[in-house]
Amino acid sequence: MSEEIRDKILRLALQNALDHGKTQDKIVLGKILGTEPSLRTQVKEIMPTIIEIVNSVNQMSQDQVKRQIQDKFPDLLVEKPKKQEEREGLPPLEGAEQGKVVTRFPPEPNGYPHIGHAKAAIIDEEYAKMYGGKLILRFDDTNPEAERLEYYAAIKVGLDWLEVKYDRTKNTSDDIELLYKKCQEMLDGNFAYVCTCKQETISANRREMKPCKCSMGEMNQNMERWDKMFSKFKQGEAIVRFRGNMSSENTVMRDPVMFRIIETKHPLLGDKYRVWPSYDFAVAIEDSIDGVTHAFRTKEYELRNELYYTILDLLKMRKPKVMEFSRLGFEGMPVSKRILRPLIEEGKVTGYDDPRLPTLEALKRRGIRQDAIRKFVLSLGFTKADTLAPFETLESFNRKAVDPESIRLHMVKNPVPITVRDLPSSIITMPNHPTKDMGKRTVELDGSFYLELEDIEKLKPGDAIRFMGLGNVKITSQSPAEGQYIGDDLGTDIPKVHWVSHKDAQKIKILIPSQL
Ligand SMILES: [Zn+2]
Numbered sequence: 001m002s003e004e005i006r007d008k009i010l011r012l013a014l015q016n017a018l019d020h021g022k023t024q025d026k027i028v029l030g031k032i033l034g035t036e037p038s039l040r041t042q043v044k045e046i047m048p049t050i051i052e053i054v055n056s057v058n059q060m061s062q063d064q065v066k067r068q069i070q071d072k073f074p075d076l077l078v079e080k081p082k083k084q085e086e087r088e089g090l091p092p093l094e095g096a097e098q099g100k101v102v103t104r105f106p107p108e109p110n111g112y113p114h115i116g117h118a119k120a121a122i123i124d125e126e127y128a129k130m131y132g133g134k135l136i137l138r139f140d141d142t143n144p145e146a147e148r149l150e151y152y153a154a155i156k157v158g159l160d161w162l163e164v165k166y167d168r169t170k171n172t173s174d175d176i177e178l179l180y181k182k183c184q185e186m187l188d189g190n191f192a193y194v195c196t197c198k199q200e201t202i203s204a205n206r207r208e209m210k211p212c213k214c215s216m217g218e219m220n221q222n223m224e225r226w227d228k229m230f231s232k233f234k235q236g237e238a239i240v241r242f243r244g245n246m247s248s249e250n251t252v253m254r255d256p257v258m259f260r261i262i263e264t265k266h267p268l269l270g271d272k273y274r275v276w277p278s279y280d281f282a283v284a285i286e287d288s289i290d291g292v293t294h295a296f297r298t299k300e301y302e303l304r305n306e307l308y309y310t311i312l313d314l315l316k317m318r319k320p321k322v323m324e325f326s327r328l329g330f331e332g333m334p335v336s337k338r339i340l341r342p343l344i345e346e347g348k349v350t351g352y353d354d355p356r357l358p359t360l361e362a363l364k365r366r367g368i369r370q371d372a373i374r375k376f377v378l379s380l381g382f383t384k385a386d387t388l389a390p391f392e393t394l395e396s397f398n399r400k401a402v403d404p405e406s407i408r409l410h411m412v413k414n415p416v417p418i419t420v421r422d423l424p425s426s427i428i429t430m431p432n433h434p435t436k437d438m439g440k441r442t443v444e445l446d447g448s449f450y451l452e453l454e455d456i457e458k459l460k461p462g463d464a465i466r467f468m469g470l471g472n473v474k475i476t477s478q479s480p481a482e483g484q485y486i487g488d489d490l491g492t493d494i495p496k497v498h499w500v501s502h503k504d505a506q507k508i509k510i511l512i513p514s515q516l
Contacts, residue, residue, distance in 0.1 A: 089381025101133030109151035113158035137166040144266040194225035209247040332515035355513040372398035407432035415450035418481035448502035
């Protein structure tokens with residue numbers, strides 16, 4: 001037996017005794033084999049040492065245990081940082097400094113919040129909390145065609161329900177003048193140009209990796225055209241394009257749109273503005289000026305990172321760190337607005353809270369709790385692998401959340417009446433929860449009950465069943481169903497059934513969502 005192994009055994013025994021008062025040889029053996037798999041073939045050899053050490057440790061007082069630990073293994077007494085079980089799935093953030101992390105949740109107010117939003121918002125918030133930082137809620141509202149006032153509100157309601165707390169709210173549209181200024185800088189630096197080509201030409205050029213004539217125009221042509229975007233040009237007649245590289249392997253870099261004209265009224269600003277930045281331009285500038293240190297977005301944006309960083313480099317602006325995680329959806333439940341919106345607008349579902357949808361309103365209506373969503377999201381972690389989670393996984397987190405707090409009632413589906421003779425009393429009390437003290441309820445009995453069709457079908461005269469919480473019943477007739485109370489013996493083989501007393505039966509309707 002090497003000194004090193006002896007030491008390890010002593011360390012484990014002391015630690016165990018410190019945590020639990022006493023220690024046991026089996027526990028110490030388990031732990032040592034867990035940390036030193038090579039010892040698995042030498043159990044016989046090490047067991048006597050373990051027994052000896054465990055015995056000596058068990059003779060120490062708690063103070064002596066502590067002193068020994070202080071002498072030999074002081075590291076065990078170092079207060080471990082509180083384990084953040086809920087954040088297990090989130091790895092440390094690269095370059096994160098305590099107290100200085102700023103994250104943002106930047107939804108576009110163009111639809112009702114769904115499970116994908118929940119994932120992003122929860123990760124943004126958890127990271128801000130993990131580093132004692134801040135979370136900004138920023139409505140990325142620069143496409144008036146898709147955005148509506150009701151969605152700003154719906155997103156806030158969703159975040160409140162999720163208990164996601166943010167430190168600051170703002171709208172990208174608040175900064176529209178500043179975004180114009182940044183565009184001007186891009187044009188001044190010749191990092192952008194105004195293109196008046198038709199959409200088909202632009203698309204064809206992108207495919208064929210060809211620049212258009214506008215990109216070769218003089219600088220003052222760009223200035224003139226930029227001015228005209230605010231007056232003369234109509235929607236679709238001119239766009240500002242970033243001067244990227246038309247032959248880049250990354251298609252995003254083939255002179256993407258920075259600004260375009262949208263005539264639709266903006267939900268907050270009305271028709272005050274008609275030139276609107278693209279997502280790519282706005283998000284880079286906003287993240288930078290908002291002080292965001294870590295910007296998370298879903299994986300499908302990964303190719304846009306090059307553009308994001310290049311814009312900030314050219315404008316000599318501070319660069320946040322962009323990181324991607326996978327998009328979250330459920331099997332058979334569309335999250336994409338392209339699919340969701342027509343479903344709602346064409347009346348194929350009853351509304352945005354139709355329980356077949358993955359919107360937060362629908363999940364709430366289904367009885368899913370916010371704490372279950374949070375645990376579920378964190379259990380998936382910060383991965384780039386696509387997550388199409390089975391809905392059952394969320395449901396199992398939900399059960400765990402709901403179970404200890406919910407009273408239990410009996411329910412029978414497809415009820416069939418049964419009469420039972422010889423009941424010992426006309427009233428019983430039943431606990432509301434099998435293990436927690438959640439009070440009792442009284443149930444009145446008059447011999448008429450309901451059982452589930454499925455349970456009744458399996459029975460024939462002579463069979464015994466146990467009415468849960470009441471007692472055993474012998475079946476005397478199957479149709480009409482009749483039985484006789486035969487006592488309260490807890491036999492092992494008697495099938496247990498839920499029952500409802502006719503006297504206090506309540507009719508309920510259950511919605512069971514199927515897949516769309
Ligand atoms: Zn052009």
